[in-house]
Amino acid sequence: MALEHSLDLQIPFETPQQAQIAVKVLKPDPILRPDDFEVDYVSNGSVLEVKFRSIDDRVLRVGVSSVINSVKTVVEAMDELS
Amino acid sequence: MSVPFASYSSPDLESHVFRVDPTCPRYQTTDGSTTGPSPHVLNAGQIDKDRPSEPRTDDNGQITTLGQLRCHLTGLQDEINDFLTERMEIAKGKKTKLEESREQRIETEIKGLLDGGDDNGNDDNS
């Protein structure tokens, strides 16, 4: 079955460095099984671009929300701890 | 700094765009409506002491740029979650049924992500 349910997310950071850090933090972890869900992170200037592709809306919802949760931690850490 | 942005597409919906509206209350909080405690513990009488921290403010009391980003992400996450939940409900009605084994596997997989695939999710493990 194709991964036809997709969501593209763009998150603007203050600097390209911050966007690059976000990519490095998020990249290592497997999210859900590749048969059902794919996610790709790139930084484009100071924007973090995340592309999600999924088998259905339910899997997409779980995966997207989980990644946004992680991004919120990354942003909070940058704001409070750097 | 601009605001986050998301767009969705699927076989039956060419495109749906999510835009952040900074004037809307949904985009002015770090405490999202779809990221609270699970209904199970709330029903058991849980009082939520674990809300996210407030967005950081600078010396002039202004919310920092990254603090605003946290709020925007929180609102966007709620929008996306609500939208996809609604679509899931519709899909349920239509029953474009995946085969059962696949359905079950996905169920396990989601549980694995949220609960870390623990053998007995309801057990203490300190």
Next chain:
Amino acid sequence: MVNLNAVAPGGGREYYVALGLEGSANKLGVGVVKHPVVGKHEGGDFSYDCESQILSNVRDTYITPAGEGFLPRDTARHHKNWCVRLIKQALEEAGIQNAAKDLDVICFTKGPGMGAPLHSVVVAARTCSLLWGVPLVGVNHCVGHIEMGREITKAVDPVVLYVSGGNTQVIAYSEKRYRIFGETLDIAIGNCLDRFARTLRISNYPSPGYNIEQLALNCKKKDTLLELPYTVKGMDLSMSGILAYIDNLAKDLFRDNRKNRQLFDRDSDEAKISVEDLCFALQENLFAMLVEITERAMAHVNSNQVLIVGGVGCNLRLQEMMQQMCQDRANGQVHATDERFCIDNGVMIAHAGLLQYRMGDFVKDLSETVVTQKFRTDEVYVAWRE
């Protein structure tokens, strides 16, 4: 020969400083620890005596309503929402002004534990590492407990009893590994106690096990011990059957099921057994089993020292029973720590991680930082001991 000073501290300092992050279960702990550079560490097995200074040790526990266990996703939410605040507080209390300069390493729990909570913490750890340019070390949670226990008590080479909500193991060191001599075949002892506390619907604050310990103290019939199944299997033990058995007793007691003559007097129909008696009996029974397998391990490795670590290790009755056994065996000693170090904390992760770091073992690529639910104690190569 072990040389703990092989990697020099940063910034020309005479000491190492580590930040430790722990979140494998319902406690979120952040600690900062300092090791001075000491000459004797260049050669010899002194990893039990690092002259550690604890600069901060903060913790927040996710507490559920009485009768409820902690779900991984809610526990993960707790950790996500508190993690950055706790790191900030721990750094402040430790007087760390410039983390990039003042820290040598950031240590996090790689496993074992609950997947989602572990993941919540490693996301913060990675971000800090990249923000500050400070290397990461992934720590085995159990090894964290062992090394912290050795450092606090100065026990050189003890048999370790590791008892917590997720683990029950008897461990002894041999040839660069902490080897597991005996362990639970099913549920962990802390899990057994926590689940019984849920059956009793007693508070989870400060911890279910602590509340059972307090109830047991009020048992009025300590001399007529209620009999429970005793399930030691060689070096291992089993506890799920005991839990099922005592759960049923408690339910019969609450239901006022007078047919149960273990609970209700044949003649007067009055309850002979109270909740306090059940708590006492459960503790005595489980702890006797732990003492038995610990003693057997001591005989095997010819040791007369026991170190008790893990959350259940704070239980004073367990410490007392272990002490009794040790005294009977050629003047043995029991080493235990208090709740600051027994219960999961960030300092133990910082301390064990710093030992690892000082032996040159740290993360070279972030792909090594993926957390893992299963991570056995004996998988870790203990480079810092002879």
